[in-house]
Amino acid sequence: MLVFRLGFRLVVRPGFRLVVRPGFRLVVRPGFSGWCPGRGSGWWSDQGSGWCSGWGSGWWSGRGVQVGGQSLPSDKVSSGLFLEVTRVHTSCVWRFSGGRDLLSWGSGGGGWGWAGMGVPLTLTLRPKVDESERVEAPSRRCELQPSGAPAVNLPGAAERVFGDSEEMGNSYAGQLRTTRFEEVLHSSIEASLRSNTVVPRPVFSQLYLEPEQRPLSRDGHMENEEEEDEDDSESNSPPIPYQMKPPPEGSCITDGFCQAGKDLRLASIATECLDVPPGFLLVGAKSPSIPDHILVCAVDRRFLPDERGRNALLGFLGNCMGCGEKSFRYFTEFSNHINLKLTTQPKKQKHLKYRLLRNAQGVLVKGPPICWKGIDSRVRQTTSNMSGGLEEHAPNPGANDLLPSSGAAGLNTASYTDLNTHLQASETSPHMTNGSHVPAPQQALPLTGLTAHGPGRPTVAASMANSGPPKKRHKGWSPESSAPTEAVNRPASSNTSNGTRSADTVASGFVSQGSSPPLPPGESVTVPDGLLQTCGLQPVIFKGHGALPRLCGSTGDVLVSGRLQACYCSSQTLPRVYEQYGTSSVQPLSTEMQVLLTVYYLVQLAPDQMPLMEDLEQIFMRSWRESHLSEIRQYQQSHPQFPTPLPGLAQPLTPSQLPWLAKLATSSSGESVLVLDMAPSLAAALDGTFQKLMEGKLSQTRYVVIICMGRSQETESCIVVTGKHQSRALAESMLSPSDCMSKITQELSSGMTAELEAYFSSLGLDGDVEALLEKASAEKSSASAQGCMQEQSGEPTCTEYRVEWREIRPIQLAVARKLLSHVCAIADSSTHNLDLGSFDKVEFLICVPPSEVAFQQVVLHLWNSGVLQELGLDQDCLSPKDAEQYVVKLDQAAVAKISGLIQKSKLNPYTLFILVHDHAHWDISSEQYSRVGGEPHSGLVDSLLNCRQIQEAANILTLHVTSFPFVLQTQFTRISPYNEINWPSAFNNDVDLYQDKTKYFGVSELLESTRSGNGLPLLRFDSSFESMVAALEERFPRLHSVVIRTQVLLQHYSVALMATAKGQAQLQKHTSVETLEMVQCLLGSAHRCPNHHGHMLLLRIPFPALAALAHQRLCHVRDRLGLHERFEVVLGDPTSGIVVGKHFLNQLRVWLKIQDPEWTPHTYLELEALPCILIFTGMNPMGESLPRSLKYCDQRVMSCCALQRTALEQELGLAAYLVSAELQSQQGGRTSSDLSENDPDKLSGTDHEEDELVVDVNSTLLGADHSRTDSSPHKQTQPVLSGDPPHGQRRSSKSTSPGSSTQAHASPLRPFCSWARNLNRPPVVLLPKALYDLITTIDASGLPKPTSFLPHASVEWVSSFRPLLSKMMTCTEQSLYYRQWTVPRPNHMDSSNRAEGRTDNFHPRRLILSGPPQVGKTGAYLQFLGILSRMLIRLMEVDIYDEEDINCNFQSDLVLYHQAIASWPNADTMRGIPFDFTIHDPKYEDISTIYSPDFTPDGEKNARRQEDVFLRRRTARIKLSKYAAYNTYHHCEQCHQYMGFNPRYQLYESTLHAFTFSHLLLGEEIQLYFIIPKSKEHHFSFSQPGGQLESMRLPLTSDWNPDCIKSPIFTPTTGRHEHGLFNLYHAMDGASHLHILVIKEYEMAVYKKYWPNHIMLVLPTIFNGAGIGAAHFLIKELSYHNLELERNRRVEHGSRPQDVWPFIILADDSCVMWNSVDVDAKSGIAGPERNVSLKQVLQHMESSPDITQYGLCGLRKWSSRGSRTGQRREPFSRGHLHDFLLLNVDLTHDIQYNQNRFTCDDVDFNLRIQSAGLLVCRFNNFSVMKKQIAIGGYRTFIIKTKMTDVPTTVQPSQYICAPDSKHLFLATPAQLLLEKYLQHMSQRLFPLSAGNYSHPVLSVDCYLNLGPEVTVCFVSSRLNSINISTAGLLFGGLLLYFCDSFVTPGFLKKFQFLKGATLCVICPNRSALRQTVVRLELEEEWRFRLSDEFQTANAKEDQPLFFLTGKHI
Secondary structure, X not given: OOOOOOOOOOOOOOOOOEEEOOOOOEEOOOOOOOOOOOOOOOOOOOOOOOOOOOOOOOOOOOOOEEEOOEEEOHHHOOOOEEEEEEEOOOOEEEOOOXXXXXXXXXXXXXXXXXXXXXXXXXXXXXEOOOHHHOOOOOOEEEOOOOOOOOOEEXXXXXXXXXXXXXXXXXXXXXXXXXOOHHHHHHHHHHHHHHOOOOOOOOHHHHHEEOOOOOOEOOOOOEOOOOOOOOOXXXXXXXXXXXXOOOOOOOOOOOOOEOOOOOEOEHHHHOOOOOOOOOOEEEEEEEEOOEEEEEEEEEEEHHHOOOOOOOOOOOOOOEEEOOOOOOOEOOHHHHHHHOOOOOOOOOOHHHHEEEEEEEOOOOOEEEEEEOOOHHHOOOOOOOOOOOHHHOOOOOOOHHHHOOOOOOOOOOOOHHHOOOHHHHOOOOOOOOEEEOOEEEOOOOOOOOOOOOOOOOOOOOOOOHHHOOOOOOOOOOOOOOHHHOOHHHHHHOOOOOOOOOOOOOOOOOOOOOOOOOOOOOOOOOOEEEEOOOHHHHHOOOXXXXXXXOOOOEEEEOHHHOEEEOHHHHHHHHHHOXXXXXXXXOOOOOOOOXXXXXXHHHHHHHHHOOOOOOOOHHHHHHHHHHHHHHHOHHHHHHHHOOOOOOOOOOOOOOOOOOOOOHHHHHXXXXXXXXXXXXXXXXXXXXXXHHHHHHHHHHHOOOOOOOEEEEEEEOOOOOEEEEEEEOOHHHHHHHHHHOXXXXXHHHHHHHHHHOOOOHHHHHHHOEOHHHOEHHHHHHHHHHHHXXXXXXXXXXXXXOOOOOOOOOOOOOOOOHHHHHHHHHHHHHHHHHHHOOOOOOOHHHOOEEXXXXXXXXXXXXXXXXXXXXXXXXXXXXXXXXXXXXXXXHHHHHEEEOOOOHHHHHHHHHHHHHHOOOEXXXXXEEOOOOOOEOHHHHHHHOOOOOOHHHHHHOOHHHHHOOOEEEEEEEOOHHXXXXXXXXXXXXXXXXXXXXXOOOHHHHOOOEEEXXXXXXXXXXXXXXXXXXXXXXXXXXXXXXXXXXXXXXXXXXXXXXXXXXXXXXXXXXXXXXXXXXXXXHOOHHHHHHHHHHHHHHHHOOOOOOOEEEEEOOOHHHHHHHHHHHHHHHHHOOOOOOOEEEEEOOOOOOOOOHHHHHHHHHHHOOOOOOOOOOOHHHHOOOOEEEEEOOOOOOOOOOOOOEEEEEOXXXXXXXXXXXXXXXXXXXXXXXXXXXXXXXXXXXXXXOOOOOOOOOOOOOOOOOOOOOOOOOOOOOOOOEOOOOOOOOOOOOOXXXXXXXOOOOOOOOOOOOOOOOOOOEOOOOOOOHHHHOOOOOOEEEEOHHHHHHHOOEOOOOOEHHHHOOOOOOEEEOOOOOOOOOOOOOHHHHHXXXXXXXXXXXXXXXXXXXXXXXXXXXXXXXXXXXXXXXOOHHHHHHHHHHHHHHHHHHHOEEEEEOOOOOOOOHHHHHXXXXXXXXOOOOHHHHHHOOOEOOOOOHHHOOOOEEOOOOOOOOOOOOOOOHHHHHHHOOEEEEEOOOOOOEOOOOOOOOOHHHHOOOOOXXXXXXXXXXXXXXXXXXXXXEEEEEEEEHHHHHHXXXXXXXXXXXXXXXXXXXXXXXXEOOOOEEEEOOOOOOOOOOEOOOOOOOOEOOEEEEEOHHHHHHHHHHOOOOEEEEOOHHHOOOOHHHHHHHHHHHHHHHHHHHHHHHHHOOOOHHHEOOEEEEEOOOEEEEEEEEEOOOOOOEEEEEEEOHHHHHHHHHOOOOHHHEEEEEXXXXXXXXXXXXXXXXXXXXXXXXXXXXXXXXXXXXXXXXXXXXXXXXXXXXXXXXXXXXXXXEEEEEEEEEEOOOOOOOOOOOOOEOOOOOOOOOOHHHHEEXXXXXXXXEOOOHHHHHHHHHHHHHHHHOOOOEOOOOOOEEEEOOOOOOOXXXXXXXXXXXXXXXXOOOOOOEEEEEEEEOOOOOOOHHHHOOOEEEEEEEEEEEEOOHHHHHHHHHHOOHHHOEEEEEEEEEEEOOOHHHOOOEEEEEEEO
C-alpha cells in the first residue's frame, strides 16, 4: 500500500498517467487534514499537511474548500462521502488529458477530467461514520466507457458526490441509479461533442438516487417508519443505538422541560405570550418519553417545508421558548437542550411534527402537521415506469428487448394505433441543458424510458432530473428555491421545442391535485355569437383541474362536460387497502401526470375515434400501479423476507415541466392536438380558443388542451373538443334518452330535415326518386299479373316448414331444476325464511315490461307450456286470452294486479305465490327519484316489487329473470349471491351435460366470427354507408346523427329495391353493397320456395318517430314497385300490436294451421318464415324474441353514444340464435353463452352464408335464376355469397361485407326453400363503424372492450383502482366482481337498500335467473313453476302404511255390545266382551299365531320373512292435514317457539337433572337423567328453584282444561333425531301438553341439537344396547314411581291419593295423523273418516266415564279399507293394542314390560294384562296413521361378528352354539340372538307344532315369537290369573322362559303333551338352568341329553343365555 505521510504530496505532471495495477486499489479515505485546491497541476496538493491513511476525525478541515468560485466554510464540509475505486477484473488506467487533473478544484471553473477506461470498476459512495460506528456498505457496480474517448468537462460533479453536514440533521445515504453508467456517460459525451455552448449534464447527478427501500414489517408497515425515517446507513444491519451527550452538570433533565428548567409543554404555556422573532414559526416537537405532550419550539421558517412539502433549506436554526436561548445551529444540540432523550439519531424531520397556531381566543393549539412526508425523497415518483402502466404485453417476444445504448430511436407515429406502442421511444437519455431538453434532429418523441422493460429502467422524468443544489440534494430542495449563485452559473437554454418553456428540475414529492380558489366575480368567458353556424360544430369543454370560468353569450353553442373531472377525481381516490398504510409511500397520481397522460391518450386516438373515460381510467390506474409496483407487492405479501426491487424510479412532474412535455407529446400528432400554456388563466385561454374557432384556425385540430397556473400556484386545465366528429358524438352522448327523443321529434316536426330530404330526392344524372317510382308504378300491373300466373302454375308444396319455439329443451328443464334446488336451499337453511312444508298450492304472476309483443309472447309460452294444467288453474283458462290474467305489463294497470296478489297472499297463507319479474334490468329506477322528475313508468318496479308488503310476506317468492344481472349486482343489492342461478355455460362445457340438440349462438360467437378467419364475419360494418353519413354530418351540423343515418338508410333501401325490382344496374352506385345484398336475399328467398317462405330483415331504429317515418317510406316504395305481395313491412312498436296485411295473414294461418279466421299474430315468433322487413323500434328491447327466419340484423342507425355494457349487449342480443348441435359439430364450431364467457376455441364454420346460387337482379321477380361462379382461385367448396364479384374484380366498398357487382352465367334452377336451408345459420349483423371498432377491440384481459364498460347508467364504479374482468371468470365470479366494484346511483332502486349495522341486506326470498338473450329463460321458469307445484304436493304427502288387518273374523264385528253411536265405552259391558287373542296388525304378519279356541286359521296363508314384510309393506300417498305431526324439517311461523328455533327468542337453555330410581328387577339403583328446557320446568317439582328434581307434576282426575292434555306423552326413539315425528304442535292444535322423548345416552347430544325445546329422558348407559322392551319398562316403572311421589305431594296439599291422574301415553315416533269416523246418529252406519287433531282424540279418551277402571286403552290402526264405510260396527273392542297406548300405571303396577325384549314386547304385555283381568279397550272409531320411516327405529339391529365391525351374513343356525365350544362369537345382545333364533328355527325345535294349529307350544308367563309356522298358547302361572281353557288340548311343546317361583311342578302337570313333544328351558346362566330343571322335576317326564344344552353365540363377558331342550317321554 502506498501511503503519503505528512509533508508529502502526489503530483501528476502533464503527459503522465496514474496506473493502478491488478491487485491494487486507489482509496481516498477521510482523516487527512487541510486539503484545499492546489496551485499546481497535481491531483491533490496540500501545503504541508499531506494525506493520512487512517480513519481520522474528519475528512476536510482547516481553511475549507472552494467550489465553483465560492468559498465554503470548513464546518460545511467537515463530513460527507469518500470515493473508493476498486479493481474488478484487470488493471485500471486513468488517463489525464491536456494537463488537467482527474479531479482538480479551482475557481476558474475547472472540474473533473474523465477519459475512457477499458474495464468495469466498482464505484462506492459511503457515508462518513465514526471509527466506532464503521459499517461496510454494499457496492453498486457501474461500467465505464472504454479507453480512447476524449475528455469531457463535467462541472459541478463534486456538488453531487459530496454531501453536506450530518450535524445539520439532514444527512442520509445516497445511492446510485440502477442504470448502466456507460449510458449516462455516453449521453454526456455526445452532448459535449454536439454543442460547444451547452455544458452537459453532470454524470453523477444522473447516478444519484434516494436511499434504498426498506423491508416491510410483519404488519405491512415500513419498519421504523418514524424512528428510521432518515437513517444514514445503507446496510441491512439493525440501526445503531444513539448515545446522547450527557447533560451539563446541574442542568434539568425532567421530561417536558429544557435544561434551564423551563416548561416547554404546550398544555402549560398555551396561554402565555411568547416572543417569536421575525421569520420564525412556532412548531411542536414530540418526545418519545412523553408521547401525550407537545413541546413548543421556534424554528426558522427557511428550514421548514411549505404546505406542499418543498422549499426547506438544509440545516437547522431554532430557539428555546422556555429559557429563551437562541441560535441553536444543530438539531442534535437543540434536542439535547429540550431533553428529547432520543435513542436514535436526532432528525428534525422525525421530531418536529406540527405547526402551532393561535385560535380565536388567543390560545396556542396544535395545527396541521409539517409536511415532511410530502417531500420524502423515498416516495415513489408517479412518472416511474409510465409506459409500463400504459402498454399491454407485446405479442412479439422481442418487442421488449433492450434498445442499444447509443443513438436515438425515433417514433413513427403513422403506424401506431395504440397508446402503448405510441409511447415507445428510445431509452437513451435526451439532450439536456442544465435540466432542459435540447431537440435532436429528426427526433419525433424523445421520451426516454416511457416504456419500461424491467426494474431500474429510466423513465421520462428520471432522465430530466437537473444537476441539483450546491450540495447533496436535500429532500426539501426544489428548483424554485435554488441558490442565486447556482442560477448565475446555469446558462439558460436558447433553444425551445414546439414553443415549450425551459423545463426545470422536477421537485421531490408529489403535487396533490387541488382546485383553484373560487372564481373571482366578473371573470367569465363570452361565447361568440354564431359559433355553431360559423365553424359548423358545437365545441365540448371537458372540465379538468381547477374551476372553469363562467360562460356567457351564446352558451347554447357550447357544451360543458364534467366526465373528465370525475375521471380525475376517481383516479385520485386511493383504494381502501392502501389508506391504512398512510400516504408516505403510496400516493395518487399528481395533477401534472394526469394531464400529461391525458395528452398522450388524445394523441394516439384515431381521427374518427371518440375519447372514452374508461380507457383513460385504465391508463391512470395502470400508470399508478406500475409506479407503485414495489409497495403493492409488499402489501400483498404477509411476511416478505426481502424487499422487492424498486422499479425505475423517476421524479414527479412539476408545473413548469408539464407544458413542455405536453407539447413534446403532441409534436408527432400534427395539428390534431394543440397545447395552450401561455395564457394567464383558463378564461383567457378559452377566449382565445373561441376566437381561433371563429377564424377557422382550428379546422385541423380535434382537441385543444389548456394548461395554466392558477391563483393558488396549482395547475389548472381543461380540454376543448374541436373535432367535428368528436364534438358531435360527445354532444349526443350527453343527452338523456328522453332529451334525445325530444330533440329528434322536434327536428322532424319543425321542418329542419326538409333540406336533407330534398337532397335525397334526387339521384343526380339518374333522375328523381319519385319519378322513377312513378315509372315503376305504371309498369307494375302487367308484371305482377304475369308473375303471379307463373307462380301458381303447378308448383309443388313446401314440406319443410316447422316451428320449434313450442318445444321444451333438456337444458331448460335442467335450469328449472336448478331453480328448484335453490328454493329448497332457502327452505332448508337455518334462517327459516321459507317453509315449503306449509304450502299446498302454487300461484304466480309474471311481470313484463310494457311491450305488447313481449306481453303476448309470455302469454303464448304460458299457454303452450302446460303449466296451467299442472297447477290446476286450467279450469279458469279456456283460451290463451284467459291466460293473460297471470301476466301483467308493468304500467299503471299493474298496480291493481300487484295489490290483488298481496291481498290473496294474506288470505291464503298456505299458498306459495311466485312473483316473476321478467326482463328485470328494464326499469331499475328508484320510486323516490322518479317522483322528482323521471320518465313515464320509471320507478314503478321499485314501488311495486320492493314494497314492504311483498318483502314481509312469508309466502311470496320473487324471481328476477334477466340477461344482464350485473345491473342488480351492486354493493347494495337485495339478492344474495347464493340465490343466483346462471344459465349453463358452454365455456366450461356445462351445456354438454344436458344432451341438448341445439347450441346457442350469441354475442361472443358473433365477435369470434370476426377473428376466426374461416369466412366472412357475421358482424360487419358498411364503409360506403359510413362515408356518406360522415359527409352529411358535416353538411348538416344541427341535425342529430340518428336522423341523418335514418335518412341515408332509407335512401339506400329505396334505391336497392328499385335496382333489384327493375333491374336498373345504374342505380346500384347510389346504394351500398351490403344493402343491395340484403334486399336481393329478401326478394329472392321467398320467390324460390313454393310456399313463399322467406327471411326476415330487421331494421333497428330506436326512436319511434324515425321508425314511423321509415315504415311509411318503405311501404310507399314497396307499393309503388308492386312488391306488396312479395314482402311485408312490419312496424314493431312496443306500445302497439303487430299489423300484417291480409295477404300475408292468410299465408301465416295456412302455415301455422290455424282455423280461426279472426286470428292475427301477436308475437314476432309467429312471423316465422314470413318475408318481411321488421322495423324494430323502442329505446331498449324489452325481451321480444325474434323468429329463426331472421337473416339480417341491420343496426346501422344505432347510436353509439350510450356506452354501457347492458345497452350494447342487449342490442347485439337481438341476433342471438339457436343452431342445430349436429350442424355445429359437423362444422367444428363451438358456442358460448354470453359476452363474458368467451370460448377459447376458435369458431369454425358458423359464419358461412347460405349456399344458394346467385339471383340475377334483372330476373328475380320473373323466376329466372342464375348460377354463380366460384370466386376462389383454388376452387374451394365454400359457396360464394349472393353478389360476390368474380375473382380478380375489385369491390367499390371497403367494408367488411362482400358486395355484388356482377352476375354469373344464368342457368335454370329447381325450386327449394331458402328459409329451411338457412334455418341453422345465425343472422348477419351490421353495425356503425365506430361501434364495430369498439366492440371488436380486445382489452388487456382478453375480453371484448365493452365488458369493461359501466354495466348500466344507474350504477357507478366504486373506484378507478379496480381490476379488469378476467376471461376465465365464471358467472359467479363476475357477480362477486360487480358486487365489490359497483354502487348504485341515487336513481337506482337499490340505492336505498343500505345495510344498517349489518354486513348485508339481502332479501331472503328473492332469486335471480340470468342467461344470455333469447336462450330460453321463459320456458325454464315456466317449467320451474310446474315442478315446484309437484314438489309441494309431494312435500305435503307422506307414505302411510295402508294394510288391511290380518286374521280377521268379520263375524265377531257383527255382534254389538254397545250402540253404534256410543261415544264412550261402558266398563261393565266391556267386561262382557271376550278378549281377542288374535293379532290383526299387519306388521306382525310373520309372528307366531296365538292360540284361541274361537279362531280358525287360514291354512292357505303363506308365511313371509320379516325382512320381506318390512320392505314390501303396502303404503299409500296421503296428503298431510293441518293436524299432522312433523319432523325437524318442518319450519313454520306458528311452531318456531315450540321448536325453540325462533330467532326472536333466546336459544332455549336446558338443564340436566339426575333422578335416582330403583326397582326389584333391576337389582340395583340406577340414575336417570332428565334434560329439561327452562320453558318446561313448570311441569316438574323441585326441592327449591334450581334444586334437586323431585317429581313430574301430574294433574288430578277431576281437572279439566279444554286447552290442556292431562296425560304425559312418552316417545321412545333411537336413530331418528331428524326424521322422528316429535313436533306435535299442529297435531295438538296448540294445546298444552307434556311430551318426553326417551333416548339413549349416546344419542343425547344429537337429539338435544335438533329438539332443543323438548324434555328428554336419558336411559342409563347399561341400556345403550337394549331394545324397545327396556325403554317401555323404564317408562312404565318410572311413571308409577312418579305417581307415588305425586300422590304423597298431593296428600300434603289436601288431595286424596286416588285423585291423581294415573295415565301416561306411550306413542311410537312414526305416528303422523289421527282420524275419526263419524257415525250416523239414526242408522248407526259409519261414515267416511276425517282427520282430527290428537288433542281431540286424547281429550275424548281422557273424558271417558270410569276411565280409571281401564288398564290399557288404544286406537285402531288406519287402513283405507278398514273404516267399513256404510256398515255397522262395534265402536269398542278388547284385543291387542299397538303403537299408541293410554296406559294406567296404577292398575298395571304389578305387570311389567320385559326389559330384555327386542321384539313383540307389546304382544307379551297385552297377554299378561289380559291374564291379570284388567280391562283393555280399543276405540274403533279412532285410528292412527303411521308414516313409513326407513331410517332408525328399534327394529334396525345388525348382527355382526366380534372379529370385525363390518356386517357379515350369519345364518340363524349360527346364533347359538354348544357351551364351551370354539364358535364364532357375535357382537349382538344375547336376547336378540335368542329371539331371532327362535323366530327362524322353531319349526325344527318344535316339529310337532310346526304347521299344526291344534297342537300349539305352551308358553308359560311369556310370549316369544316362534315363527309364523308355530302356534303359541299363552298361559299365566300367577294366582287368580285368567287363562283360556286347555282341557283336552295336546301341546306339541313347552317353552319355559326365565321361570319364577310361580311356576311349580304341579302347575305344569295340568297340561297334556304329545309324546315326543319338545321342551325348551331358557335361563340366564347354566347354574339357573340346572336349578330350574331340578326344581320343576322336569326329568320325570322329559328326557335330556348332554348335547341338548345350548347357549347364544356370545362371549362369556357378554353374558350369553343358556337353554336346554328335551323330549317328552
